Amino acid sequence: MTVREILKMGDPRLLKVAQAVTEFDTPELRRLVADMLETMVAAHGAGLAAPQIGVDLQLVIFGFEHNQRYPDAEPVPMTTLINPVITPLSQALDDGWEGCLSVPGLRGKVPRFAHIRYQGLDGSGAVIDREATGFHARVVQHECDHLIGRLYPTRMPDLTQLGFTSVLFPELDPADGDD
Numbered sequence: 001m002t003v004r005e006i007l008k009m010g011d012p013r014l015l016k017v018a019q020a021v022t023e024f025d026t027p028e029l030r031r032l033v034a035d036m037l038e039t040m041v042a043a044h045g046a047g048l049a050a051p052q053i054g055v056d057l058q059l060v061i062f063g064f065e066h067n068q069r070y071p072d073a074e075p076v077p078m079t080t081l082i083n084p085v086i087t088p089l090s091q092a093l094d095d096g097w098e099g100c101l102s103v104p105g106l107r108g109k110v111p112r113f114a115h116i117r118y119q120g121l122d123g124s125g126a127v128i129d130r131e132a133t134g135f136h137a138r139v140v141q142h143e144c145d146h147l148i149g150r151l152y153p154t155r156m157p158d159l160t161q162l163g164f165t166s167v168l169f170p171e172l173d174p175a176d177g178d179d
Helices: 027-042 134-146
Strands: 047-048 058-064 077-090 093-101 103-113 115-121 127-133 160-164
Touching: 027 047, 027 058, 047 134, 058 134, 077 134, 093 134, 103 134, 115 134, 127 134
Parallel strands: none
Antiparallel strands: 047 058, 058 077, 077 115, 093 103, 103 160, 115 127
16 A cells, blocks of 8 residues: 555646546555555545546545544545445535645635435445435535546635635644645
8 A cells, every 4th residue: 555645736637527437346446445545544534536646537535433634523434436426415505614635724615515315336346325414425525526627615605715724723733734
């Protein structure tokens, strides 16, 4: 396993629409998922998308029991999600603070669907079909945005709600600069 470099906002690879995964349960895919997990954990992330490490595939990972960057967030099941489809189950939106490993040191208030269904495949090609609310739903939507070339600031209707994590949330670990 290898901790990979995380691309930062401004890198054109973050703006591309990712390609569908067509082969499952291969040594290469298993290695990629392991590298992504190690990279996410090393960066204290809640999730990571393959495009964030320069891999042009529709693959995201997310999940944690406790995350120091989001200390009040409920646990999110550890998931490898490939070729995802998100369906809003209500038009209700929740505003919430988001950070991103590709937008280090900043947080912004982003509206997201409050209740979603997400479908896709795991690393072996088995079907995933779940509903999510709260922070779980937010994380899934955030990570899947990376697969269509979107970063959270482009979802923000009010850029006055964008700021440095160290100013907005000084109680968080100062080493938390890389959201």
